[in-house]
Amino acid sequence: MKPRTKLIHGGISSDPHTGAVSIPIYQVSTYKQKEIGVHQGYEYSRTGNPTRHALEELIKDLEEGTRGFAFGSGMAAIHAVLTLFNTGDHIIVTDDVYGGTYRIVTTILNRLGIHTTFVDTTDLHKVAQALQPNTKAIYIETPTNPLLKVTDIKQISTWAKLQDLLVIVDNTFSTPYWQTPLALGADIVLHSATKYIGGHSDVVAGLAIVNNHTLGEELHFIQNATGGILGPQDSWLLMRGLKTLGIRMEAHEQNTKEVVAFLSGHPAVQHINYPGLTSHPQHDVAKQQARGFGGMVSFDVGHADKVADVLSKLKYFTLAESLGAVESLISVPARMTHASIPKDRREELGITEGLIRISVGIEDSEDLIEDLARALD
Template identity: 50%
Template sequence: MTDKKLRIESRLAQIGSIHEPVTGSVNYPIYQATAFRHPRLGQSTGFDYARTKSPTRSVLEQAAAELESGDAGFACSSGMAALQTVFTLFSSGDHLIVSLDLYGGTYRLLERILSRYGITASYVDTNDLDALEASRRPETKAVVIETPTNPLMMVTDISAVCTWGKKHGLLTIVDNTLLSPYFQRPLELGADIVVHSATKYLGGHNDVLAGLIVTKGAKLSEEVGFLHNSIGAVLSPTDSYQLMKGMKTLALRMERHQSNALALASYLREHPQVAEVFYPGLPDHPGHDIQNRQSSGNTGIFSFKVTDARYVEPILRSLELIAFAESLGGVESLMTYPAIQTHADIPAEIREAVGVDDRLLRFSVGIEHPDDLIADLAQALEAARLEVEGGQSR
């Protein structure tokens, strides 16, 4: 049976599995080498120098390309390194249209680094085709989408944006970190490039820093491959192995992440200290129908607003099972305060206009038992209420 006929759960479990007759190893080894012998002048084994191509990294990159239905994969030293590599496709004077509710690190890269080289960006609701058209300029080269967005879970119709982009000769780049190829494959919907912070759901254990790029089309793949090699922000053999190990259980973890997230989001939506919950898995979420149409499941992260900003500090201080920490996508549940953590580099007036204000908390729901997570949230919310009502909020 070929990999093409296998369902995604089987392909994930078999990443790096080899049929090697000498040792019988079922896991691809870590080739901790930077240089490779040439058989003779003008000949190569396919590996020359580890920055260009490494055996362990190559197995990971091939798996990423197959999972996302792409033509080539590129493993980078972080999610931001993956974005930097992709953005190097553009030149001074080029303009990008980018999702309005954007991860703060991507905003920082665009506004504080790429802007130095004359690359500009407009931030719009990418689900609004009229807004996209109004933002398009002669120098516009690409549309960059997060869907769902981080942290407000705004959902973009990928097919509609890709169709619009192709009409105008624009590349469509999709950050697929929050859903992973297990639940969503943007290249199948018309996108040109997919990027991941593989640190998150793909790695899944808060123990490896990595990024992935997957491209569609021979010419684009060759161009990104040239940049990947030239920039050199590539993933090490050890981290490539670690990431593959995490990806083997992606299907199991994503199913638990989404079921836990729905349970926790449903609980918080009814809580008197919670004003609003942002999660595409809830039927009343504005992007619920689009999400169901283009994805086979939901992410394990959502955000919520408390009714009073004074609750935030005592909630974070009172959590016991859930960690107050700045990441997402791991098996352990984490809570983050975007206004001063993940989105601190976005100016306050821009953040607050989108909805990232001082009442917003982001919750990366892990794979613990949902009843234990609910109990921890309940006691933290109650501790905050008693402290604030007692006039002791610090």
């Protein structure tokens, strides 16, 4: 089944009870049991809900995994996955990682005695140097947020298996339409489904997918025990969003190519981060492991004053947190999504005060380019 067909016909594509081609919203908390412990597959909606289950089956199929899980937010999904580890364990984490992920591992996990080392995971030698006797996993974000660095998932996964480590991949920027990390050797895939999977800025959600039944049982136990589940209404919205993911991702990418071509020739732009550029350090890796380069771009205009000037003149790019929606969004990582990272750490990574991140929407590309031209000029 081809990717665009799988988006429509994967998982549970119709209601087995009525034949409805759209899975109903089962707005229910509990279920009638015939006798104690005898039920029709569901007993309490924290443990399982038919609408959420349909979403979880669909994302499992799309990511080529064995089991999927839907959570109330991307951070809830990340927290649940990181709860698989124990006091004294060590995790290697991509250095250029989303601010929320940085915050949870440095201010929450550390309280539990789970230690982390931030490493440039695009360099396997640096990853190997960070290995400790108590290392249990490698957490990769690729492409990264906001510098769009690309880690070779297959290379890292092959090395990790020799060290008996789990490989966790945040696949938010690429989505399963462009990239399937489990097929490249990863063990767990994460998504902030708020972004491209939902696609319409109307839902907050997270997804996790595993590649074996043991991990599935462990993660389901954590999800049920801690309760960070996604509700049926939001589960339905994600399934609706997924049906158009393919055509949206293609439209995002086409617009992004045109926007990047414009930015590349503008004198106010000092540097551009986009894996689709042949000048990108990991362009060949991105081309090899993904079917597309996505709709995220970051570029540097030099200093904060220039950023403020650009933002004040935009019409179609909306200044907002988040990304991956049909409308184009713009943000300043140092002051928004990555503000929780200390300033010296941001500067060390290259997240400068002049860095702008854009999520290119599916509007007419000429309007988007004219908008950026007016602002940058």
